[in-house]
Amino acid sequence: MTKLIIQIPCLNEAEVLPKTLAALPRSLPGIDRIEYCVIDDGSSDDTGGVARRWGVHHIVRHARNRGLAEAFRSGIDRCLAEGADIIVNTDADGQYEGADIARIVAPVANGEADICIGDRSVAKNAHFGPGKRLLQRLGSATVRALSATDITDAVSGFRAFSRDAAQRINITTDFSYTTDMLIQAGRKRLAIASVPIRTHAATRPSRLFTSIPRFIQQTGVTILRAYTTFNSLRVFVGLGMLATLVGLLPIGRFLWFVMQGDGAGHIQSLVIGGALLTVGVLVTTLGILADLIATNRKLLEAAMLKLRRIEERLPEGRAAASDEAASEVQRRRA
Template sequence: MTKLIVQIPCFNEAEDLPETLARIPRRIDGIDTVEILVIDDGSSDGTADVARLWGVHHIVRHRRNRGLAHAFRSGVKAALAQDADIIVNTDADGQYEGADIARLVAPIVAGEADIVIGDRGVADNAHFGPVKRKLQRLGSHVVRRLSRTDITDAVSGFRAMTRSAAQQINITTDFSYTTDMLIQAGRKRLAIASVPVRTNRTLRPSRLFTSIPRFIVNTGITIARAYTTHNPMRVFVGGGMVLALLGALPILRFLAYWAAGDGDGHVQSLVIGGALLVLGTLVAILGVLADLVAANRRLIEAALSELRELNDIVAAQERDQPRDERAEARRRRA
């Protein structure tokens, strides 16, 4: 039995949610069960009530708005707890065509991918303005290089993942999960695919960011943080070498003047160069320490993944036990 759970992060989406729910297919080839999970991220317009009215299978509610990344994490956690084999994330505003969920999960069902990203065709998408097209293409290019993946629409929120991939991804950002997730998946060598999907025009402004400059800054910080987390040696040692090379230039300048017998008036070059050399060495040493921290992170993530697999085994065994035996097993663990 293959269970697919479609998770929908929502923040004040009571008006648009019904149409989004209506477009989600209930039957997909290769999938035995399709369920819907709504994450109500502190809505004040009755989003959760609308979800119940439309027969949503699972609802997660946040008492206050925590942001898209936290809503995504809550959704994945709840989907895993409900024994989802495949998790699809989509937006509540109807930007993505629900019928394309079948196209999105096809590579996973065929065993060809761990994660599939819906490619909106940003370069030719009539629903995007020229500025947004250029920014999306630039951002996707940067993420593609840093994650070593061949994904053309890195910030697309329309994506599917296997249970195993979801257990290995640990979102750490508070802004948006899209780039963080891709960089992690690429560095963990998960099989990532991209399929073209259709989009619909959305009239309301984005609730993720209030302005394009703010979006650029927050996305840039997220990308830099994710890349540094998984590649500390390259970032810090590389930065230290750059500082050291910059420090060598004024030192060479001083030596040239000194060899010509005019070194007394250029001691400041020696001081500046020495300071940059020391700073570069310290930054490189920080890279070694950061790499040790990253190694510990990998060990912790491996332990978490094994713990989640163990929980799956225990849950499967409990489902096969009679009710009295399950109660007794829980009592013993307590």
């Protein structure tokens, strides 16, 4: 039996949540059971109460606001614990068309993709202004290059992914999971598809960021961190080689003047060049160490994946007993 769980991260969405829930599909081809999961990320209104009254199957409550990335992580953990075979993430504000869930689920359900992204056709989307279109296209092009994927709408939050993909992805950012998830998926060689979807006009300003410059800054940091995490050797060795090459220029200048018999007045070139060469060697060494740490990360992720799958196969009682036994061992060691 194939179970689909549609998760909806929420922050003060009591007013619009009923319309969003009403638009969700009740049945889909190839799906035996559909359930809903609302992640109430510290809302001060009655978001959780609305979800309960509308019969949402699973509700995750954060006592205070933790941000979109943490809400996404909490939802994924809950959906996996509830036995989801496919997970869909959508927004609570009604930006996405509920009927299009069938479009993004189909490639995953058919085994054609591990992850399917809803493409909002940013270049010609009537709900986006010219500035937003340009920024979205530039950002997607950057993520596409860094993740080695062919996705045209990298920051779309409307996406479906298989159970295996959800288990393999470990979100590390505190801002937005979208670009972090894509870079990870690309570097882990997961199959990623993209399908066109419909969108509705925004009903309110974004709660993820307060201004466009803030969004660019946060997204840039997320992309840089994610790329460096999975390509540490390339990043640090590249920077080290750049520093070394720049350092050779003043050293070459100094040697030129030495051959001309005028080296005494240009010792500063030798000092600057030597300092840059030292920096280059140190940065390259950091790259090697970072690559070793990245290798250890891969081993830890593989162990985490196996542990998750073992826990899923354990009955609830045995899992609880296993947790108690592990806690007892830790107490004895302490």
